[in-house]
Amino acid sequence: METMSSKERVLRTLEGKPVDRVPCMSVMLEAKTIYEIKKKPLLSKIISDEKLLKLPLSKFVLDRWAPQISGLVFRPSLKKTFHLRNIGQVEMGLDAIWAYYDDTWIMLDSKSYAMPTGSIYNLIPDGSGNMSYMYSKPGITTPEEFDAWPYWPDTDDMAHSVFKYYKKFVADYGEKVCITACGSSLGLQEGMNCTFGIDKVPIWIKRHPAYVSRYLDLHEEIKMKTSEALISAGVPVIFISDDFAFKTGPFLNPKIIDSVFGPHYRRIFKYIRDKGAKVILHSCGDNTKIFDIFLSWGIDALHAYETTSDVDIFKQKELHGDRVTMIGGMGIDYLLTSKSKDEEVIARVKDLIMRLGPRGRFIVAPSNSVDSMSAHKVLVMVEAVKKYGSYPISIN
Amino acid sequence: MKESIAAIQNAVIDMKDDDIKGLVQKCLDEGATPLEIIEQGLSKGLDVVGERFDAGDYYLADLIMAGEIVTEAMNLLKTRMNPKDIGRKGKVILATVQGDVHDIGKKIVGMILSASGYEIIDLGVDVSSEKVVEAVKKENIQLVGLSVLLTTMVHNLKEIGDMLAAAGLREKVKIAIGGACCSQHLANEMGVDAFGESAVAAVGIFDDFRMKLGLA
Numbered sequence: 001m002e003t004m005s006s007k008e009r010v011l012r013t014l015e016g017k018p019v020d021r022v023p024c025m026s027v028m029l030e031a032k033t034i035y036e037i038k039k040k041p042l043l044s045k046i047i048s049d050e051k052l053l054k055l056p057l058s059k060f061v062l063d064r065w066a067p068q069i070s071g072l073v074f075r076p077s078l079k080k081t082f083h084l085r086n087i088g089q090v091e092m093g094l095d096a097i098w099a100y101y102d103d104t105w106i107m108l109d110s111k112s113y114a115m116p117t118g119s120i121y122n123l124i125p126d127g128s129g130n131m132s133y134m135y136s137k138p139g140i141t142t143p144e145e146f147d148a149w150p151y152w153p154d155t156d157d158m159a160h161s162v163f164k165y166y167k168k169f170v171a172d173y174g175e176k177v178c179i180t181a182c183g184s185s186l187g188l189q190e191g192m193n194c195t196f197g198i199d200k201v202p203i204w205i206k207r208h209p210a211y212v213s214r215y216l217d218l219h220e221e222i223k224m225k226t227s228e229a230l231i232s233a234g235v236p237v238i239f240i241s242d243d244f245a246f247k248t249g250p251f252l253n254p255k256i257i258d259s260v261f262g263p264h265y266r267r268i269f270k271y272i273r274d275k276g277a278k279v280i281l282h283s284c285g286d287n288t289k290i291f292d293i294f295l296s297w298g299i300d301a302l303h304a305y306e307t308t309s310d311v312d313i314f315k316q317k318e319l320h321g322d323r324v325t326m327i328g329g330m331g332i333d334y335l336l337t338s339k340s341k342d343e344e345v346i347a348r349v350k351d352l353i354m355r356l357g358p359r360g361r362f363i364v365a366p367s368n369s370v371d372s373m374s375a376h377k378v379l380v381m382v383e384a385v386k387k388y389g390s391y392p393i394s395i396n
Numbered sequence: 397m398k399e400s401i402a403a404i405q406n407a408v409i410d411m412k413d414d415d416i417k418g419l420v421q422k423c424l425d426e427g428a429t430p431l432e433i434i435e436q437g438l439s440k441g442l443d444v445v446g447e448r449f450d451a452g453d454y455y456l457a458d459l460i461m462a463g464e465i466v467t468e469a470m471n472l473l474k475t476r477m478n479p480k481d482i483g484r485k486g487k488v489i490l491a492t493v494q495g496d497v498h499d500i501g502k503k504i505v506g507m508i509l510s511a512s513g514y515e516i517i518d519l520g521v522d523v524s525s526e527k528v529v530e531a532v533k534k535e536n537i538q539l540v541g542l543s544v545l546l547t548t549m550v551h552n553l554k555e556i557g558d559m560l561a562a563a564g565l566r567e568k569v570k571i572a573i574g575g576a577c578c579s580q581h582l583a584n585e586m587g588v589d590a591f592g593e594s595a596v597a598a599v600g601i602f603d604d605f606r607m608k609l610g611l612a
Binding site: 134135198203206250251256289333372 | 457460498548
């Protein structure tokens with residue numbers, strides 16, 4: 001078989017068609033991982049973001065007027081960070097990347113920011129001069145707070161911004177790599193978990209169904225408009241990231257997952273696929289009880305198969321590997337960190353290719369994105385896939 | 397009265413939160429004591445919820461909903477209880493270790509332990525090892541539950557154990573850990589006394605600690 005381009009290889013794999021080689025993919029690498037390649041903080045050569053935020057003047061200004069000046073001081077650096085992370089992935093020689101871009105976040109003070117859909121995060125230094133983030137708390141705890149939330153987004157503005165960024169990104173890199181991208185942060189359940197507090201989600205579903213509907217309707221609108229913007233910009237694959245499960249299983253009863261989120265996701269996925277794009281759904285944790293529900297929503301590929309959960313990627317290949325393309329298999333708790341040996345990464349890649357490659361519809365990828373992921377180990381993964389992944393598979 | 401207590405048990409099992417306070421009040425009006433309602437109604441209901449969770453029939457969200465119903469009932473019952481019966485099994489410190497802000501599991505553990513008769517001192521999230529040890533000393537606590545999700549923060553578990561040992565308290569204090577990155581292997585590595593795979597396991601673990609410490 002003739003050598004294919006990365007884009008062709010990935011798209012054909014998503015369609016279940018024969019390809020020249022098993023593809024490999026990354027998932028939204030963090031700034032710290034990209035720093036390992038760049039050897040410098042992503043944004044500033046003179047002063048790190050961490051030090052900049054700690055300057056008395058910065059703290060004074062941000063602690064008083066951060067929301068009002070987010071557009072001036074926060075979003076430009078946010079945009080640049082996401083862009084450099086995306087380029088960093090392209091430069092690693094992967095077949096596909098999960099590009100990430102979101103310029104809607106609102107800085108609240110010198111230590112925290114909000115997503116417009118109602119969740120609060122802490123800004124934390126990642127140890128390499130960049131600022132990272134960690135979920136802090138729900139932004140909305142009562143229906144009254146829901147009605148009073150000041151940052152609900154303008155979905156048309158979001159779509160316009162997404163289109164503008166990806167139009168150029170696709171023009172610059174769209175032939176080099178298969179770009180998969182999401183147009184907004186957080187999926188439907190993950191968004192609810194962050195906005196209302198994960199421990200309050202079942203209570204909101206039971207006691208405030210009208211607010212839950214309003215919330216999910218907004219997310220559906222965001223997903224549809226930003227996905228349309230992505231597709232118009234030339235992005236061939238929409239990567240929808242959600243989180244339905246812990247490592248021991250789903251958070252909600254599968255029937256509730258299907259009844260609450262299913263109608264929205266069915267409409268979103270149909271909308272995307274009707275426009276000719278592919279859909280990847282990410283959900284980490286052990287989703288073994290809900291994989292069939294995901295498939296019924298109409299997707300092309302599933303990502304994660306998190307190795308630290310109880311999910312067995314090889315068993316799942318037997319169960320649904322012919323109906324959907326599977327992406328993942330590489331652990332991020334040990335294998336793709338600095339703690340592992342190169343030989344262990346190579347051995348895992350070979351094992352995945354030998355056992356999952358022959359039937360096709362499989363893409364090697366990390367099961368998630370975390371600060372502790374080593375760029376070197378991702379590169380070892382990429383090289384191993386290129387060395388051992390060609391069809392017909394023959395690994396001794 | 398038995399029927400009324402059974403109705404409370406069923407409300408917890410079936411997660412019917414519409415009128416839990418009304419059901420509790422009815423039991424009290426019929427002459428049941430708060431402890432009878434807790435032990436025969438709420439706790440037994442939670443036991444069934446836990447069994448169904450272990451069997452895979454119930455999910456984490458169901459535990460939360462059942463815990464919410466129990467908390468509502470407890471808020472009413474506490475106003476009627478003899479203060480010495482509140483937290484009759486002893487005090488438990490719960491904390492998410494420094495550098496980590498995840499607390500969903502910790503909250504559920506707190507709700508379940510509280511309904512089972514423990515008094516919970518929740519130190520919150522991103523809690524320094526010093527603060528945990530200070531609280532142990534100040535409140536004379538022997539039971540500690542630590543939550544951690546991030547692998548990069550697990551060293552705090554060992555640090556807390558070491559600091560308790562340095563203070564001469566390690567033998568008197570039992571530590572359980574839980575959270576996404578935890579395992580029995582990690583518990584052994586960090587030198588803590590137990591690992592809870594799910595929130596439901598917490599009651600058994602802390603009851604066992606009480607036995608070993610001679611508190612039961």
